[in-house]
Amino acid sequence: MEHIINYLRTHRQQHLDELFDLLLIPSVSTLPEHADDIRRCAEFVAQHLSNIGLKQVEIMPTGGHPVIYAEWLEQKNVPTLLIYGHYDVQPPEPLDLWLSPPFEPTIRDGEIYARGASDDKGQFWAYIKAIEAFLKNDSVLPVNVKLLIEGEEEIGSGHLHQFVLDHAEQLKADAILLSDNSQYQRGTPTICYGTRGLVHGEIHVQTAARDLHSGSFGGLADNAIQVLADIISALKNEREQVTIPGFYDEVAMVSDAERANFESLPFDDNELKQEIGIRDVIGEEGYPPLVRRWARPTLEINGIVGGFTGEGTKTIIPAKAMAKVTMRLVPNQDPQKIADAAKAYIEQTLAPSSARVAFIGGADCRAYLTPMNHPIFEPVTRALRATYGKEPVFARTGGTIGVLSTFSNTMGVPIVMIGLCNPDDNAHAPNEHFTEELYYLGIEAAARALYELREWK
Ligand SMILES: [Zn+2]
Structure with a gap:
C-alpha cells in the first residue's frame, strides 16, 4: 500500500491539473443552456475512465441528463463496491459575489x-x-468496482431512481461508497451513515373570486393570507412538534449507543449562533441538538406568496395565498403516508369553511441508515485513521441524497459516505472551494479505503 501512497504524493500536480480541467466545464444541470456542457462533461469523465483502464465505460441515457457507468471486475473473491458521484453542479449565481x-x-x-x-x-x-494509482502501479485493484456518476443530483436525481431499478443487475454490489458530504467539522475525518428523507408540498388557499375592497368587505369576507398563516402556525405547536396526526408514529428511536455517540460530538450553541447568524437555537422539546438535526423529522415553510407587497398601501383582502413546505423524514417514516396525512390534516381539519384549501404534495424519498455498528465501518475506520492520523467520528447528515434510499431498497447493502471536504466550503453558494491539501488526502483516503475493504465480507 505504501507504494501507492508514494505514487499519489509524487503525482499531486497532475491530479490538480486534471481536476482543474473538469472544473472548467460549466455542467449546470438545471439550466437548459448548459445541456451541451453537461454532455461535454460526461464525455470528459467517460474518456478519462477509459484512459485509466476501467472497462465497459458507457454514457447511458436516462429520461434526463445521462449517467456515466464504468467497471473493473477482474479480481476473484473480493467485494464489489459501487462508487457513486455526480458531475453536475449548482448554478453559480450571483456571479458578482465570486x-x-x-x-x-x-x-x-x-x-x-x-x-x-x-x-x-x-x-x-x-x-x-485512487483507482488510477492502483491500475498504473499494480495493474489490479484490491477490490472490484463499479462507478455510477450521475448528472442530475443538483436537480433531485429525478431519473436516477428509475435508472437504478432498470439496471439493478448491472449495478449490483456488496456495498456503496461515496463522498458527497463534508467532514463533521474542520480537521475531523468523518464517516457518515445516514441521511434524512423528504416530502414536499404547496398549500393553496382561496377565499374569494378576486381580491376584495377591505372597506366594503372587511368584517364579512375571510382573508387568504390570514387563513394560510393560521394553517401554517397550526402545523407546529409551542414545543416545536409537528401536529400532523401520525407524523411521529413510525419514527425509529435512536439507540442508546447512537445517542451517546451524538452527545460525544462537539456542538456549541454559541458557535452555531455566530456561524449562521441566529439569535437562539430552537427545536423539538426533549431532544439534544444533534438528535434533532439528524434523527428527528422536521417541517419547514420554504416560501410564501400572496397579497400586495408593492410600495405604498393597497387596502385589499387578498383572495389567494400559497406557501411551499418541505419535511425532512427519518427512518422508518413512509413519505407517501406522510404526504397523505399532511393533505388530510390541512384540507379537512385545518381548513376553515370560509376558504378553499388544497395541499398539493408528493413523496420524494425515504431516509436511509446503515447501522453504526455495521462491520463495513471497521476497514473504513482504519483507512481514515491511517490517512488523517486521527480517529474518525460517526455522523449522520440532516440532508437528503435521494438515490441512497433507492439503492438501499433495491440492493439492501450498506452505504458508506466519507466526507472529504470541510463543512464551510460554500457548496451551492458563491466562492465554493475545496482545500487543496484535503483533495490530496481525499485521494489517499479513497485508495486506503479500497485497499482496506478488500477483505471485508
Ligand atoms: Zn453533491
Missing part, C-alpha cells in the same frame, strides 16, 4: 475555488485518481 470566476478554477490561500470543487467534482474525482 472573487474569481466560478468556472475558472483558482487557488487562493490553499483553497481550490470553483463551482463544483467540493460538490461533487473534487470528491468523486478522488476515487478515480
